[in-house]
Amino acid sequence: MNRRSFLCAGSALTVAAVSGCVGRSLDEVQTAEASSGSSTQDSTDVDNNPDGVDEETISVGEDSFGPSRVILNVGGSVTWTNESDVEHSVTSYAYSSDAADWSIDQQLEAGGSATHTFDQAGIYQYYSTALGTFQMCGVVFVGNVDTGWNNPCLNE
Structure with a gap:
């Protein structure tokens, strides 16, 4: 050839x-x-964090939320229960530039509770008006977001 x-x-x-x-x-x-059996799509669940849960209860104490950091799946809910003798609130606030834009201002009488469902991924920061913006605050991480935020509140 x-x-x-x-x-x-x-x-x-x-x-x-x-x-x-x-x-x-x-x-x-x-x-x-x-x-x-092959696919071009990524099989990981991009909507949720591996540590996320569907429901979480946060205790509202005299001077702190407990836990002050929770990780939820998208569509998950948090119930805040006021276990103190003082009226508190769950009030949205943006401590960092990556905080979600959300609005909540739920007053909690002693023994009262409130529930919120988080339908979108994001970092949801909040505080209690009873003690002030940098005295009593918390964060809800929803979905697969960076959970490295450091809470600026003094009672951490």
């Missing part, structure tokens, strides 16, 4: 191989992936 024949044969094989890849529809690719 001379060089020209060899190159022509190689070119013909390359064209045949490439033409088998060209022209496949998206349905054909997805059907092939489904039958082989």
